[in-house]
Amino acid sequence: MPVYHIVLFHLKPGVTQEQLSQWRSLTKSMVDKIPGLLSVEANGPLPISVPRAKGFDMGIVAVLEKPEHIASYAIHPAHLEVHKLREELCDDTLAYDLEF
Numbered sequence: 001m002p003v004y005h006i007v008l009f010h011l012k013p014g015v016t017q018e019q020l021s022q023w024r025s026l027t028k029s030m031v032d033k034i035p036g037l038l039s040v041e042a043n044g045p046l047p048i049s050v051p052r053a054k055g056f057d058m059g060i061v062a063v064l065e066k067p068e069h070i071a072s073y074a075i076h077p078a079h080l081e082v083h084k085l086r087e088e089l090c091d092d093t094l095a096y097d098l099e100f
Contacts, residue, residue, distance in 0.1 A: 002038065003064045003099050005073070008056035010092035019089055020058070026082050027060060033078040036069030037062060056094065067099060 011020075024042045031037055042060040045053045064070060073079055086093070 001066065001099050003067050003070060003097055005060075005062040005064060005070060006096045006098070007060050007062075008053075008094045009058040009060075009086065009090045010055050011057050011089055012091050015089050023082070023085050023089060026085060030062075030076075030078045030082060034073055034076045036065040037073055038065060039063045056092075058090075067097075070097060 027040055027042050031040055040060060040062045042058065044058055045056070062073070064073060
């Protein structure tokens, strides 16, 4: 069954739209590089959700083929490149994995 890897990000002050665009593009490019990664979407919360978002202002949903792919996804060089940029842009994250 597919696994939904959900990560919320709290951006550092001063992060620009250009930086976010670069990050989104790099994030989406992982799909063709990481085995088992079916799709990735990244965006900010809908306006109705902002009051309940507890300061998290960006999120991704990555869909992986099966739970075993989460470990290889985490250490794949393409993910580590995205992770490095995340470290520069974010000061907090929250991750949650669900299987459906």
